Amino acid sequence: MAEEFLxxxxxxxxxxxxxxxxxxxxxxxxxxxxxxLGPSGCGKTTIxxxxxxxxxxxxxxxxxxxxxxxxLPPNQRKIGMVFQAYALFPNxxxxxxxxxxxxxxxxxxxxxxxxxxxxxKLIGLPGYGKRFPFExxxxxxxxxxxxxxxxxxxxxLLLDEPLSALDAKIRVSLRQxxxxxxxxxGITTIxxxxxxEEALSISDRIVVLSAGNVEQFGTPFExxxxxxxxxxxxxxxQLNTLSGTVTDPATRAVAIDGQNVTLPxxxxxxxxxxxxxxxxRPEAIQLANGHVRDVVLDGTVSEVxxxxxxxxxxxxxxxxxxxxxxxxDQHTPPPAHxxxxxxxxxxxxxxVLGE
Amino acid sequence: xxxxxxxxxIVFILGAAYFLLPLIATIQFSLSIRxxxxxxxxxxxxxxxxxxxxxLVYSFLVGIGAxxxxxxxxxxxxxxxxxxxxxxxxxxxxxxxLPLIIPPIILVFGYIRMYSSSSILPLxxxxxxxxxxxxxxxxxxxxPYMYRAVxxxxxTIDVQTLTEAANILGANxxxxxxxxxxxxxxxxxxxxxxxxxxxxxxxxxxxxLLNRPAFGVYMQNVGANRAFEPAALAVISxxxxxxxxxxxxxxxxxxxxxxxxxx
Amino acid sequence: xSSSTDTANSGGAASVQxxxxxxxxxxxxxxxxxxxxxxxxxxxxLFALLFLVVPTFYLVVSAFIGHDGSFTFxxxxxxxxxxxxxxFWISIRISVASAALGVVFGLLIxxxxxxxxxxxxxxxxxxxxxxVASNFAGIPLAFAFLATLGRLGLITAxxxxxxxxxxxxxxxxxxxxxxxxxxxxxxxxLMILIIAPAIDGLRREWTEAAATLGASTFQFWxxxxxxxxxxxxxxxxxxxxxxxxxxxxxxxxxTGSSLNIVPIVLYAQIRGDVLNNPGLGAALALGMIVITxxxxxxxxxxxxxxxxxxx
Numbered sequence: 001m002a003e004e005f006l007x008x009x010x011x012x013x014x015x016x017x018x019x020x021x022x023x024x025x026x027x028x029x030x031x032x033x034x035x036x037l038g039p040s041g042c043g044k045t046t047i048x049x050x051x052x053x054x055x056x057x058x059x060x061x062x063x064x065x066x067x068x069x070x071x072l073p074p075n076q077r078k079i080g081m082v083f084q085a086y087a088l089f090p091n092x093x094x095x096x097x098x099x100x101x102x103x104x105x106x107x108x109x110x111x112x113x114x115x116x117x118x119x120x121k122l123i124g125l126p127g128y129g130k131r132f133p134f135e136x137x138x139x140x141x142x143x144x145x146x147x148x149x150x151x152x153x154x155x156x157l158l159l160d161e162p163l164s165a166l167d168a169k170i171r172v173s174l175r176q177x178x179x180x181x182x183x184x185x186g187i188t189t190i191x192x193x194x195x196x197e198e199a200l201s202i203s204d205r206i207v208v209l210s211a212g213n214v215e216q217f218g219t220p221f222e223x224x225x226x227x228x229x230x231x232x233x234x235x236x237x238q239l240n241t242l243s244g245t246v247t248d249p250a251t252r253a254v255a256i257d258g259q260n261v262t263l264p265x266x267x268x269x270x271x272x273x274x275x276x277x278x279x280x281r282p283e284a285i286q287l288a289n290g291h292v293r294d295v296v297l298d299g300t301v302s303e304v305x306x307x308x309x310x311x312x313x314x315x316x317x318x319x320x321x322x323x324x325x326x327x328x329d330q331h332t333p334p335p336a337h338x339x340x341x342x343x344x345x346x347x348x349x350x351x352v353l354g355e
Numbered sequence: 356x357x358x359x360x361x362x363x364x365i366v367f368i369l370g371a372a373y374f375l376l377p378l379i380a381t382i383q384f385s386l387s388i389r390x391x392x393x394x395x396x397x398x399x400x401x402x403x404x405x406x407x408x409x410x411l412v413y414s415f416l417v418g419i420g421a422x423x424x425x426x427x428x429x430x431x432x433x434x435x436x437x438x439x440x441x442x443x444x445x446x447x448x449x450x451x452x453l454p455l456i457i458p459p460i461i462l463v464f465g466y467i468r469m470y471s472s473s474s475i476l477p478l479x480x481x482x483x484x485x486x487x488x489x490x491x492x493x494x495x496x497x498x499p500y501m502y503r504a505v506x507x508x509x510x511t512i513d514v515q516t517l518t519e520a521a522n523i524l525g526a527n528x529x530x531x532x533x534x535x536x537x538x539x540x541x542x543x544x545x546x547x548x549x550x551x552x553x554x555x556x557x558x559x560x561x562x563x564l565l566n567r568p569a570f571g572v573y574m575q576n577v578g579a580n581r582a583f584e585p586a587a588l589a590v591i592s593x594x595x596x597x598x599x600x601x602x603x604x605x606x607x608x609x610x611x612x613x614x615x616x617x618x
Numbered sequence: 619x620s621s622s623t624d625t626a627n628s629g630g631a632a633s634v635q636x637x638x639x640x641x642x643x644x645x646x647x648x649x650x651x652x653x654x655x656x657x658x659x660x661x662x663x664l665f666a667l668l669f670l671v672v673p674t675f676y677l678v679v680s681a682f683i684g685h686d687g688s689f690t691f692x693x694x695x696x697x698x699x700x701x702x703x704x705x706f707w708i709s710i711r712i713s714v715a716s717a718a719l720g721v722v723f724g725l726l727i728x729x730x731x732x733x734x735x736x737x738x739x740x741x742x743x744x745x746x747x748x749x750v751a752s753n754f755a756g757i758p759l760a761f762a763f764l765a766t767l768g769r770l771g772l773i774t775a776x777x778x779x780x781x782x783x784x785x786x787x788x789x790x791x792x793x794x795x796x797x798x799x800x801x802x803x804x805x806x807x808l809m810i811l812i813i814a815p816a817i818d819g820l821r822r823e824w825t826e827a828a829a830t831l832g833a834s835t836f837q838f839w840x841x842x843x844x845x846x847x848x849x850x851x852x853x854x855x856x857x858x859x860x861x862x863x864x865x866x867x868x869x870x871x872x873t874g875s876s877l878n879i880v881p882i883v884l885y886a887q888i889r890g891d892v893l894n895n896p897g898l899g900a901a902l903a904l905g906m907i908v909i910t911x912x913x914x915x916x917x918x919x920x921x922x923x924x925x926x927x928x929x
Contacts (some may be wrong), residue, residue, distance in 0.1 A: 029736075053825055074829040081830040087823035091845040099842070101831035152831060359835065363734020370806075372726040374751065377762040377803065380772035384765035428662045435658030443659055450666040456862025456914045457674055460881050461903050464888055465673025468680060468900070544854050557756050559867040564888055571867070574757045580872050582770075589761035600750045 005030040005188045006051070006156065012059035013046050013158050020046050022212040024060070028190070028205075028324040033182055035191045035199040038209035044192045047209075048158055051190065053077050055331050064156065080149030084161040088133040094120070094144050095129035101152035119147040122181060139170040146178065148183065157182070157189040163198065174200050196236045202222060208232050230277075233351065239279050242320040246274040253303070254278070257318030261295045263349050284349035285324040286312075287335070288342035297322075301335045315343055376591070397587035405530060406573050411556075414570035418555035421493035422548045425501045430544070432605045451499040458609070463492060463561040473535065474598055484597035485565050492561045497551040504550070508543020509536070548601045553599040558593055628714050645776035678907065680900035693901035702883065708862055709880040712794060716801035717858035721851055723802070724809025732817045745814065748807035752818040755804045759873035763800045767791045789813065792873050800868060812857070860913035864906065880906055 006028040013021040021043040028034050036044035038302050039219075039270070049055045051062055053074035061068050069077055086236050096103075097120055102112045121127050123143040133141055142162055147155060165173040179202040193199055199206050200220040206229075208215040208223060216228040227233035234241075244256040252266040254276060263278070270276070289297060302321065303314035311334045315322045322343060335341055388400075401407050433481040438442050454462075465487055470478040478484035514536060521531045537544075562569035574592070578585040683825050684690035697703070730736065765898040766773050767784075770793050777784050790796055820843060865910035875882055880902065887899040 003822060052830060074826070075832050075834060079830055085821070085823055087821065087827040089824060089842050100828070104832040104837055149830070154677065265699065347762045360735050363730040363736050366726050366730035367736060367740065370723070374747065376773065376804070380766035381762040383772055396899060428665050431658035432662035440656060447657040447659070447662070448662070448864050450670065453666070453670045456911060457670070458881065458906060460866050460884055461677065461907055462673060464884065464899070465677045467888065469673050491669050494665070515741050553753070557758060559757055559870070566883070571757060575871055578757060578761055585761040586765045586858070589758035592758040597750060602910060604746065
């Protein structure tokens with residue numbers, strides 16, 4: 001049962017003449033894993049820092065569990081935070097780092113020690129208590145940072161691009177770990193990243209931001225399959241974009257590099273000669289190989305990448321090029337360079353975005 | 356947060372007061388030689404005194420000497436260490452540490468003992484010899500700064516590539532150093548030079564123990580005998596030092612750079 | 619003159635770090651070098667030898683040579699007279715006092731400007747000023763403080779205006795505390811120059827992480843900030859101590875021979891052999907060398923280890 005935990009109302013942040021966050025309104029439920037996703041400069045980190053209390057909103061308010069936390073300084077908000085650069089205190093070992101919040105809260109030594117051990121077990125580093133940050137790898141340090149943030153039982157967890165400084169492999173495994181721990185503890189979490197794959201794989205809901213505005217707020221499925229704006233369509237997941245010209249609005253016919261196709265999604269106000277942008281996900285497109293659907297296009301293979309289980313192809317249609325993935329078939333060799341192929345897809349998978 | 360900023364301002368203002376008040380006091384004192392009114396008499400007394408002029412010229416010349424000798428020692432060394440013998444760098448850097456560790460009074464004491472009449476190099480026997488000794492002492496004092504300035508200059512112009520380019524075009528080492536390297540590190544060299552000058556002009560201990568008519572010795576003399584002139588001297592000395600420092604800052608803007616990355 | 623302290627710092631750090639080479643013959647580092655490579659460095663090294671290393675060494679050795687030219691410890695023993703011991707003691711006290719004040723106030727000012735959210739232009743002004751002021755030691759500085767806190771000085775007069783005669787209350791610029799306050803004029807800027815990079819190294823995320831964990835500003839400094847800076851503070855204390863111990867010109871111009879610090883005793887000795895004992899002068903010099911070298915080495919060692927720790 002969803003219960004509202006965090007509410008952001010009309011949040012605005014301006015640095016000098018530059019408005020970085022423009023009128024943001026959001027509400028998150030207790031226990032949700034929310035990701036703020038967007039390119040650099042979109043305001044996602046600024047919003048996070050305003051929730052943490054490190055930046056003062058220019059206007060607007062932030063409410064946690066019904067109360068406005070804007071007047072509270074960061075050290076009174078009971079919020080755990082994990083930073084991109086780990087930020088472990090270098091003069092303390094793991095034990096002291098993880099126990100820091102508890103020491104500040106005057107938790108008695110025995111209880112503190114027990115809690116620290118519990119947290120080290122949770123992050124999979126039991127027995128690392130006496131190690132120092134400079135003796136550990138990036139991934140290990142980040143896990144300790146997570147344990148440190150969670151030890152004082154905060155009511156919310158904020159993560160500011162925690163995986164960006166790590167190797168690709170560790171990034172994937174660690175994000176799953178973070179999600180698992182979060183599920184275990186049921187703690188409301190806000191995760192900031194510019195990596196859309198990260199966002200899609202672990203979030204309950206995603207806030208897609210661009211230039212200080214919320215472009216879309218929805219589940220990964222919604223954001224990927226029903227992008228609300230052109231920005232979201234292009235930023236989240238791979239997207240193919242083709243340009244075409246309307247030939248006959250009555251029959252919804254559009255010409256792509258001279259080839260005619262019928263688009264059920266063509267808007268009714270289209271006129272002959274209009275240029276349109278057509279977008280489609282790579283997985284919606286297939287090599288015809290005899291099984292055609294309502295849209296068929298002829299092209300030439302210009303790039304073939306054999307990635308093992310997946311074959312990534314680039315097919316030239318003339319002025320336009322299409323990227324598609326196809327599964328490896330042990331009995332059929334992949335198409336060759338310069339081979340003529342037919343690609344097919346369903347017309348309803350094509351989104352028409354105005355020029 | 357706001358209380359923190361208040362404390363910061365208080366600390367800063369108190370600090371600024373501690374550092375600015377003596378300067379203001381000195382200026383005020385130097386203008387107070389005539390009771391009841393402000394006048395520049397202390398300055399005219401000083402500037403017109405033959406001792407002032409002679410010792411300032413003397414120190415200036417010694418300073419120039421120290422700069423020239425220092426450059427002749429430092430530039431080839433920095434160049435060779437950078438290009439041909441990087442293993443020697445630790446030794447060189449240790450050497451540049453020595454003048455900062457050995458107090459000047461120890462240094463001059465050592466010189467007096469070593470280079471006096473009964474030694475192999477009886478420098479202290481003659482005026483010229485002692486002047487040379489003084490100059491060399493100042494070269495030693497300025498060595499760390501001179502080396503650091505030249506080394507940074509060489510690093511900024513990527514001396515390795517320049518040398519190779521000149522080499523391919525047929526130049527020998529001396530030509531390269533004189534015509535390619537030196538002109539490009541002039542700014543760094545001048546920085547080191549101004550720093551040396553600043554050190555030399557005000558120096559007292561070594562000059563006094565070697566009995567040289569240097570500016571620092573003159574200043575101490577005035578301080579022992581007069582009341583208001585010392586303050587005027589202090590102001591003049593500050594101005595000279597700060598002018599030298601200011602030149603260095605200015606020069607920093609004109610430093611040529613050809614290297615895209617530093618070491 | 620920030621370059622000057624950077625020289626000491628990075629030069630020292632480099633030489634100590636690269637010193638940890640594997641155990642081979644000490645001349646192994648010279649293998650592979652041609653004669654021509656070394657030619658450019660020779661004048662430099664020769665100069666260093668003749669005018670830095672050997673004179674110091676010569677003094678050290680002379681300390682062990684007696685009147686008759688034979689090897690003896692007598693000179694060192696002669697250092698044990700009350701006058702000389704008291705001069706060392708005064709030197710140590712002044713150096714400790716000015717170093718401690720330099721560290722405390724330099725730290726406070728540097729913290730105020732760098733982390734106190736003051737306008738950033740103040741920082742560059744402070745750094746430039748510190749660069750110049752740290753080299754202010756010497757005669758003009760003494761004159762300046764005479765003009766400020768001397769009997770006829772500006773501040774003394776200002777206090778008199780408010781009815782407070784500091785000289786009647788016992789203060790005197792020509793005294794231990796007068797000299798210490800004067801020394802602070804170059805000690806504090808030197809501290810600021812050295813500690814500024816270390817304060818920069820206190821990453822903002824540490825403060826923020828501590829805040830999210832509930833720490834107040836005081837608790838941050840107590841558990842994180844000061845412990846991290848501590849090695850630097852100790853090391854700089856040592857450096858400032860050495861700096862003050864070896865200084866003479868300011869003292870000479872200010873307090874003359876009324877304050878018998880070691881360099882002044884040595885000065886008088888060199889000037890006119892007032893102690894009637896040339897070997898003793900060398901012993902005095904040896905004492906100074908040992909103390910300043912020791913303090914400087916402490917500084918360099920602490921600095922190198924602190925750098926490694928904060929990777």
